[in-house]
Amino acid sequence: MPIIQNETDKKAVIKRYKRRSMWAEVWRNFKKSKGAMTGIIILIVVLSACTIGEFIYDYHEDIVKQSFDQRLLRPSWKHPFGTDQYGRDIFARILYGGRYSFSVGVVAVIISFSIGTTLGIVAGYYGGVIENIIMRITDVFASIPSVLLAIAITAAFGQSLLVLMFAVGVVGVPAFCRVARASVMTVVGQEYVEAAHAAGAKNWQVLIRHIVPNSMAPIIVQCTLRVAQAIITASGLSFLGLGVPTPSPEWGGMLSDGRAYIRDYSYMTMFPGLAIMITVLAINLIGDGLRDAMDPKLKR
């Protein structure tokens, strides 16, 4: 006698046990998260403002040209965020400066991701001596406080946007390596991987088809959260005078300029910091949303 007899039963079973594809499920959960949606909206607003700034401002005319008759003007209609000690419009500089933060954030994470994830996957999948070597090297780099490592790198290679990207990128490698390794190790233990091996799949086939796709979730979350972290680190280095060289309007650098005028012109420190925080906040919101959406354990 078949266990499921009639059509209604069949439909009920299908309805109850229907498996949505993982990504559709993630997207469904993600859309429901108010925080993540707020983050996306903020990020779109900030990004488009920066893109518009790119078109309407001329680097030499509006961003770096000093006009002393305009210096240290408080926020007004003409200069919504006021002007700095060289008479440059802070609003324009912030919009223009977004490019540095975003490009450093994204490029640095691409660097950390590609090196760290590759190493982590190899370590987690092959194990043994290879894993030991990779993880010990990771330990070494992880035990150097990341800010200090970044400072050392910028000190060694000099100040430029590229060096900044590289420094912040290298600093993020150990984290990616560890997350990727842990994630791969949990996947390797799953029955379907054993099944694939048993079915005669080659090592690299199993790696590409089963391991990598199934261990991506925590790595993607790590990516978003790292972009936020990278933006903070990069602007911090610029704040210390080790990042993007002046007169480029990097947010951290602008904050550093404002310090000297903090007593009487505090708006100079308010707005660049606000720009960093809002951007980072938006990315963190998205990262949190992604993590919750991908974590099946936290669902009710």
Place this chain on the structure above:
Amino acid sequence: MNSKGMTDLVLKIENLVVHYETEDGIVEAVNGIDLQLERKRVLGLVGETGAGKTTTALAILNLVPDPPGVIKSGRIIVNGKDILNQDIKELERIRGKDVSMIFQDPMTSLNPVFTVGEQIAESIMLHEEVSKREAYERARELLELVGIPQDRADEYPHQFSGGMKQRALIAIALACRPKLLIADEPTTALDVTIQAQVLEVMAEIKEKYETSMIMITHDLGIVAETCDMVAVMYAGKIVEQGTLKDVFNNTKHPYTEGLFNCIPKINDRKAELIPIPGLMPDPTNLSRGCAFAPRCSYVMKECHERPVELKRINDTHMVACHAYDIQDFHIRRRVGKR
């Protein structure tokens, strides 16, 4: 048995209704059950996974997880105390003292960061005026009682085997000699050989402490071995209830029959096992009529329409099935051939 006074009733449940209000709808986990249990008796609560057995048990301790669980209505009297109308302080005094519970999975039910002795002693210190040392000494004795050497009290759960963990849990549950012990599938997670040992320990201690017990299980063999009374649950309702003899030898409900037909028989190995067709109904969407109707081989038109209620067969035996409105109805199971 009606002649016995109220004082001998350790547990009385009236019209208990428990819902889980989830995002996907309201799960009607327990739909109006009545139960009674006398002192020193053992009640077997039988049914498939999802029938509402554990929810009923948790309701007795007022520990239904909230959210999403809501006790919609009902009265639960344990040892003369109205569980659902106690303040939290009073409830904490009742739990572990008047009624305690052994949970399904011994592997995860002990706190990994405290020693087993500490976990038993904690229960004693909560309910009795004793010093820490006395409590610990009692904990060691309790371990001995459940068949674990005393000096292992200083060990942590991860140093115990599954069977030993379950015994430790029994020791915790019995630490303050509760009037009522609820055992929720206490042996499901254990090896068969260990199962027997654990059941034996429980039986001994029950005798010694004169504890009443609810044995939740889907294993009819365990029921036959340990219980005096049986209640069969299906989709949040009790469908058949009676003494062990009533339910085993004089099975009335088609669902109970189905359960028996699923057990392999050692002395008739050629006998076909007959699975109950279909699945448990979706608990978010129960029909008005008998919940078992879609799977029942005796189903009639009115089964889908009219709600069923428990009806008395005799002094102790009750069944919820419309078929018994018809004269001379009987199920096909040949009784007494087990």
Place this chain on the structure above:
Amino acid sequence: MIRYTIRRLLMLIPILIAVSLVVYFIVDLAPGDVVDVIAPDDASPEDKELLREMMGLNDPFIIRYARYMQGLMRGDLGKSYVNNRDVFEVYFSRLPNTLLLALAGAFVAVLIAVPLGVVSAMHRGSWKDAISMIFGLLGLSMPNFWLGLLLIIFFSLKLGLFPSYGSEGWSSIVLPAITVGTAQAALVMRTTRSSMLEVVRQDYLRTARAKGVPERTVIYKHALRNALIPIVTVMGTQLGVSLGGAVFTETVFAWPGVGRLVVDAINSRDIPMVTGCLILTTMLASFLILLVDIAYAFIDPRIKARYTK
């Protein structure tokens, strides 16, 4: 346990050597030459070359590194190019200030974050949770050098409650400690929350409730103890981070610690000072990581069992 600790300390040695090698190597890449800094302006190229030879700067990298590490063993990391002071001495005269700040920050963090995280997890989805989560996100998203500046603007310039720089008297540590502590608090709070959410679903809490343990004890004894491992991990790594991250706070508040020492040294191209600071701080951070690992054993007997095996 003692054997484990000793073994871990021994294992630390190769890591410390590797770490110092990496740091020494990176800083060694820095352009510019000491000799250009210290030689008199009228020195001829030949004189400079001679000086290089005398200082051993022309030796292969690995020999210079070995010499450096020898010095480290003796507590001699060379002298500052800028003021000729002993690097080792200067570093350790500044370290207490940084440690004080790091501990004060951690204190602020734990004091706020752990209870907040617990409350947040226990009332998941409520307004309490929402407020805690917003606090956590803001704390995580706010660059601490900016937070420091904001605190200066409001609490010292506008309200005049605390000094905006320096390290005299207890009141001068308040703002720096909040600055260091906020980001940490955010992280610790979020970790506590997710760790508690993980733990509150565990069966053993139900066992505890079933035996009549009061809810507060269930949460703060049975649950929190189990949730502690990730929290301790975060706090340990954060102590390490705040040793490095102190560069920002110390710069903002002109706090005379190691972080500012590094920044000043880099700005004045004081290579021995930079190398010394980086290597010593990294070693210190490695010790902290070891301490955290050992602390695990005291929290979770299962880990202790693995260690002693």
